[in-house]
Amino acid sequence: MIDVRALAESELRTSHDLFLRALLRRPVSDENWARTSGRLVAGRVLGAFDGGELVGTARATANELAVPGGRVAAGAVTGVGVRADRTRRGVLRGLMRAQLDEVRQRGEPVAMLHASEAGIYERFGYGVASRHRKVELERARVVFRDDAPRGGQVRVLDRGAAEPLLPGIYQRCAVDRAGWIGRDEPWWSGFWQYLGDGVVVAVHTGEDGVDDGFAVYEPKHGERGTSVDVHDLKGADATAVAELWRFLLGVDLADRVVGHVRPLDEPLEWWLTDRRQCRVTEVEDDLWVRLVDVLGALRARTYGAAEPVVVEVRDAFLPDNAGGYRIGPDGVERSTAAPQLGLDVSALAALYLGDQLASTLVAAGRVEVRDPAAVTAADRLFATLETPWCGTGF
Numbered sequence: 001m002i003d004v005r006a007l008a009e010s011e012l013r014t015s016h017d018l019f020l021r022a023l024l025r026r027p028v029s030d031e032n033w034a035r036t037s038g039r040l041v042a043g044r045v046l047g048a049f050d051g052g053e054l055v056g057t058a059r060a061t062a063n064e065l066a067v068p069g070g071r072v073a074a075g076a077v078t079g080v081g082v083r084a085d086r087t088r089r090g091v092l093r094g095l096m097r098a099q100l101d102e103v104r105q106r107g108e109p110v111a112m113l114h115a116s117e118a119g120i121y122e123r124f125g126y127g128v129a130s131r132h133r134k135v136e137l138e139r140a141r142v143v144f145r146d147d148a149p150r151g152g153q154v155r156v157l158d159r160g161a162a163e164p165l166l167p168g169i170y171q172r173c174a175v176d177r178a179g180w181i182g183r184d185e186p187w188w189s190g191f192w193q194y195l196g197d198g199v200v201v202a203v204h205t206g207e208d209g210v211d212d213g214f215a216v217y218e219p220k221h222g223e224r225g226t227s228v229d230v231h232d233l234k235g236a237d238a239t240a241v242a243e244l245w246r247f248l249l250g251v252d253l254a255d256r257v258v259g260h261v262r263p264l265d266e267p268l269e270w271w272l273t274d275r276r277q278c279r280v281t282e283v284e285d286d287l288w289v290r291l292v293d294v295l296g297a298l299r300a301r302t303y304g305a306a307e308p309v310v311v312e313v314r315d316a317f318l319p320d321n322a323g324g325y326r327i328g329p330d331g332v333e334r335s336t337a338a339p340q341l342g343l344d345v346s347a348l349a350a351l352y353l354g355d356q357l358a359s360t361l362v363a364a365g366r367v368e369v370r371d372p373a374a375v376t377a378a379d380r381l382f383a384t385l386e387t388p389w390c391g392t393g394f
């Protein structure tokens with residue numbers, strides 16, 4: 001019998017070590033615990049016990065998620081791990097149930113996470129809500145076009161000087177793009193700890209004298225030569241982002257620049273004379289979203305101009321969400337009218353931030369069509385101009 005309960009302050013470090021062990025990493029050192037502990041909020045760290053022994057853990061923190069036309073309160077789920085000798089016995093299932101109940105009780109209509117493996121979370125109602133790409137560029141072959149945006153200055157800072165600046169710049173960057181989430185002080189503390197000492201920070205200042213973008217990168221020396229690995233790059237506008245890329249691709253002695261976790265619609269290839277020099281080497285799932293309170297979550301976003309559509313949502317894990325929803329530009333209501341489309345709550349996550357069109361999910365077999373006219377309407381209702389992107393690990 002597995003018991004799940006919120007852990008006391010005194011149990012948090014043990015639970016964090018259990019999580020690190022599950023990820024095949026070492027237990028936390030005293031120094032790293034001092035930097036990490038702020039991210040474990042007592043009351044939101046759950047422990048699963050078998051015969052009184054801690055065998056699994058999962059935690060969440062309060063955050064917000066940008067959705068089309070607004071923001072929604074979201075529980076950011078992380079620190080999920082089960083002791084290796086207790087896996088596949090329902091420990092995670094017990095943790096997920098308790099955690100989704102807790103998220104709901106706190107009034108967060110949405111839970112979100114980054115998944116270690118893609119096969120785990122759909123059964124609990126999570127679905128891929130945004131994706132990101134990895135790009136690699138051979139520096140010697142890259143030439144920027146004359147019409148690529150230009151303006152402002154880039155300066156290099158050491159870590160100590162950059163640490164106090166970056167939170168403010170982040171707030172100015174892409175806060176309206178669906179998928180954006182907040183980064184609080186404990187997040188930044190964990191970020192610097194994770195990166196280590198080798199990182200360099202470039203900051204862009206716009207023509208108005210305001211810092212409006214940054215890149216956090218790390219030179220790496222390997223068998224394929226020297227690369228500049230870009231861990232984080234954010235800009236308030238296209239000029240800031242283009243200038244940061246221009247800077248990174250101009251760093252002497254680097255053979256290659258590798259951009260991790262970049263948005264799918266970043267126009268990097270459009271800024272180059274030879275677009276093939278921007279090689280996309282990975283496209284992966286970014287943010288997984290769980291609509292915990294389907295009505296509340298759907299009401300938090302706006303919709304495009306189209307006829308309203310009645311959608312039947314299935315939700316085996318949180319069955320009180322199941323039923324019809326009338327979704328239109330004028331708002332969202334529960335509905336008992338005949339449903340035109342039907343889908344699982346995990347597939348709804350793929351529409352929620354605008355990552356996928358309803359018609360793509362129809363072709364994928366994830367949306368059932370009872371009224372064909374509703375497919376185009378749903379495409380127009382859910383579509384967004386910008387591709388969703390989170391770009392923040394947690």
Ligand SMILES: CC(C)(COP(=O)(O)OP(=O)(O)OC[C@H]1O[C@@H](n2cnc3c(N)ncnc32)[C@H](O)[C@@H]1OP(=O)(O)O)[C@@H](O)C(=O)NCCC(=O)NCCS
Nearest residue numbers: 022023080081082087088089090091092093115116119120
């Ligand atoms: C992933 C992990 C948390 C699963 O815990 P668990 O206690 O074994 O999971 P459960 O026994 O509750 O399994 C629930 C369901 O998920 C499935 N499942 C569990 N882990 C899975 C995985 N890695 N891939 C695919 N399916 C998985 C189980 O088969 C079970 O399926 P069912 O609903 O058909 O019965 C655990 O294996 C672990 O700690 N892994 C290493 C750390 C990690 O990856 N953490 C996640 C960080 S995002």
